[in-house]
Amino acid sequence: MSEQTPSVDLALFGALGDLALRKLYVAMYHLDREGLLADDARILGLARQDYEAEAYRARVRDALESRVDASERTEESMERFVARLEYAQVDFTTVDGYSKIADWRKDSSRPLVVYLSVPASLYGDICQHLESSGCLDEHSRVVVEKPIGYDLETSIEINDAIGAVFDETSIYRIDHYLGKETVQNLLALRFANPLFGDQWNQSKVSHVEITVAETVGIEGRWGYFDQAGQLRDMVQNHLMQLLCMIAMDPPSNLDADSIRDEKVKVLKALRPIEGDMLNTDVVRGQYIAGSVGGKQVPGYLDEEDANTESRTETFVAFKTEVSNWRWAGVPFYLRTGKRMPEKLSQIVIHFRQQPHYIFDPDQRSLAANKLVIKLQPEEGIALQVLTKDSGLDKGMRLRQGPLHLDFHKAFPKARIPDAYERLLLEVMKGQQYLFVRRDEIEFAWRWVDTLIEGWQARDVPPKRYPAGSWGPVSSIAMITKDGFSWYEDY
Numbered sequence: 001m002s003e004q005t006p007s008v009d010l011a012l013f014g015a016l017g018d019l020a021l022r023k024l025y026v027a028m029y030h031l032d033r034e035g036l037l038a039d040d041a042r043i044l045g046l047a048r049q050d051y052e053a054e055a056y057r058a059r060v061r062d063a064l065e066s067r068v069d070a071s072e073r074t075e076e077s078m079e080r081f082v083a084r085l086e087y088a089q090v091d092f093t094t095v096d097g098y099s100k101i102a103d104w105r106k107d108s109s110r111p112l113v114v115y116l117s118v119p120a121s122l123y124g125d126i127c128q129h130l131e132s133s134g135c136l137d138e139h140s141r142v143v144v145e146k147p148i149g150y151d152l153e154t155s156i157e158i159n160d161a162i163g164a165v166f167d168e169t170s171i172y173r174i175d176h177y178l179g180k181e182t183v184q185n186l187l188a189l190r191f192a193n194p195l196f197g198d199q200w201n202q203s204k205v206s207h208v209e210i211t212v213a214e215t216v217g218i219e220g221r222w223g224y225f226d227q228a229g230q231l232r233d234m235v236q237n238h239l240m241q242l243l244c245m246i247a248m249d250p251p252s253n254l255d256a257d258s259i260r261d262e263k264v265k266v267l268k269a270l271r272p273i274e275g276d277m278l279n280t281d282v283v284r285g286q287y288i289a290g291s292v293g294g295k296q297v298p299g300y301l302d303e304e305d306a307n308t309e310s311r312t313e314t315f316v317a318f319k320t321e322v323s324n325w326r327w328a329g330v331p332f333y334l335r336t337g338k339r340m341p342e343k344l345s346q347i348v349i350h351f352r353q354q355p356h357y358i359f360d361p362d363q364r365s366l367a368a369n370k371l372v373i374k375l376q377p378e379e380g381i382a383l384q385v386l387t388k389d390s391g392l393d394k395g396m397r398l399r400q401g402p403l404h405l406d407f408h409k410a411f412p413k414a415r416i417p418d419a420y421e422r423l424l425l426e427v428m429k430g431q432q433y434l435f436v437r438r439d440e441i442e443f444a445w446r447w448v449d450t451l452i453e454g455w456q457a458r459d460v461p462p463k464r465y466p467a468g469s470w471g472p473v474s475s476i477a478m479i480t481k482d483g484f485s486w487y488e489d490y
């Protein structure tokens with residue numbers, strides 16, 4: 001059995017919210033079931049609704065029953081988990097209720113982990129009230145969710161407010177993509193395999209693609225999403241983190257700061273999209289009605305609570321470059337959108353062709369290796385290699401095929417944990433390497449703000465795309481004009 005995490009008291013702010021009910025209890029339940037939660041670890045749920053502890057436990061139980069596979073539930077494991085839960089009704093904006101946390105903590109010597117599963121506008125108030133009510137000590141940690149702010153300015157305000165109470169070494173900023181197993185595998189793939197280490201630069205790589213496609217729309221989150229748009233919701237955080245993991249130089253070790261220092265260098269070197277590049281190197285889109293998975297779905301402007309004038313983008317594709325010695329001249333193409341035909345997160349590294357080509361000239365376009373890294377839904381890595389097509393009549397025809405590692409098939413007994421399991425585990429262990437440092441967030445905002453200012457100055461409306469398509473056709477033209485195409489072996 002794996003080693004248990006150190007014991008903690010976890011105060012979960014926003015205990016009845018969407019994220020908590022869909023993800024956090026499920027992740028904690030799995031950790032508990034696998035014997036990873038310390039026997040005496042406890043959880044205090046905090047929200048403003050009036051609940052008795054028993055009713056709260058029943059609500060969490062319901063959430064688990066609808067989200068955890070029946071084969072992974074036993075009465076014993078469910079009971080063991082919910083017995084850890086207590087509840088306190090608190091209005092987070094006033095200090096009065098915070099004494100309930102201190103009461104719950106009375107006589108506890110365990111470190112306090114505070115998880116803020118609430119809108120970022122509340123982070124500052126909560127941190128201050130926690131401090132002034134004497135809930136914190138030097139072992140306390142805070143976990144905060146994305147998005148931190150709306151732009152660089154607001155993210156600085158929020159980070160300042162958290163930083164006034166917690167030291168950077170105690171702040172765990174979540175980007176749940178960093179908790180995904182295959183994203184962590186990028187570190188292993190790149191830095192444990194000399195085969196790739198030596199090829200990972202502008203002399204061997206022709207271009208890089210990152211696609212994060214979602215089938216969902218905005219799932220009743222119009223209020224939040226319409227303010228944000230896909231650039232702030234997905235690019236500023238998740239896609240930037242994926243780009244950093246692909247482009248960063250080798251860290252000197254696996255320490256949090258060694259890794260984060262390298263990621264920051266990438267963000268600093270990222271070429272901004274401005275001037276004429278706004279016409280050529282970026283496409284923003286908004287979905288109209290269409291069909292996803294055989295089901296008719298409404299357009300963005302017909303979603304519940306929609307403002308029919310909205311110009312918010314639900315899709316963005318762009319080309320950028322990491323302007324440093326490793327990557328100069330290598331285009332990075334990124335795209336992400338809602339209501340795409342498939343849920344797919346995938347990174348494709350296109351290697352350059354051989355300097356001298358000796359096979360059938362008609363097959364020349366085949367003649368380059370590609371490394372396809374699938375993050376979801378199936379997690380796996382495939383290296384597209386060229387071999388001889390078999391058969392006496394084929395001569396020296398080439399055939400492209402994958403050397404394929406499908407994690408589910410290769411390691412059938414290993415359950416692939418959800419990102420939040422890994423992240424919660426690391427918080428409890430006090431390890432920060434999968435969390436985002438303040439300067440990463442701020443450099444990413446700088447880049448995003450430049451693009452948004454460009455859009456605003458030109459008043460660029462989003463291009464329409466039917467739900468169930470791969471985005472506006474101009475996002476395809478953006479890459480084909482460079483002689484490439486989005487990799488399509490979905």
Ligand SMILES: NC(=O)C1=CN([C@@H]2O[C@H](COP(=O)(O)OP(=O)(O)OC[C@H]3O[C@@H](n4cnc5c(N)ncnc54)[C@H](OP(=O)(O)O)[C@@H]3O)[C@@H](O)[C@H]2O)C=CC1
Pocket residue numbers: 013014015016017018019020046047048049090091092093116117118119120122145146147
């Ligand atoms: N939901 C998701 O999939 C994702 C969410 N996030 C981030 O996670 C955080 C939480 O999101 P989400 O769960 O969707 O948000 P919700 O609005 O669903 O949940 C927020 C929770 O906080 C409570 N709350 C809000 N204000 C107060 C207050 N003044 N006093 C007491 N309780 C309060 C709410 O109570 P009440 O119900 O009474 O309003 C609710 O329980 C946000 O920062 C979000 O950006 C990040 C990635 C994905």
Ligand SMILES: O=C1O[C@H](COP(=O)(O)O)[C@@H](O)[C@H](O)[C@H]1O
Pocket residue numbers: 176214216233234
């Ligand atoms: O943070 C967010 O991520 C989800 C996508 O996460 P995934 O793990 O399902 O890929 C996205 O739908 C949501 O809008 C965004 O806020």
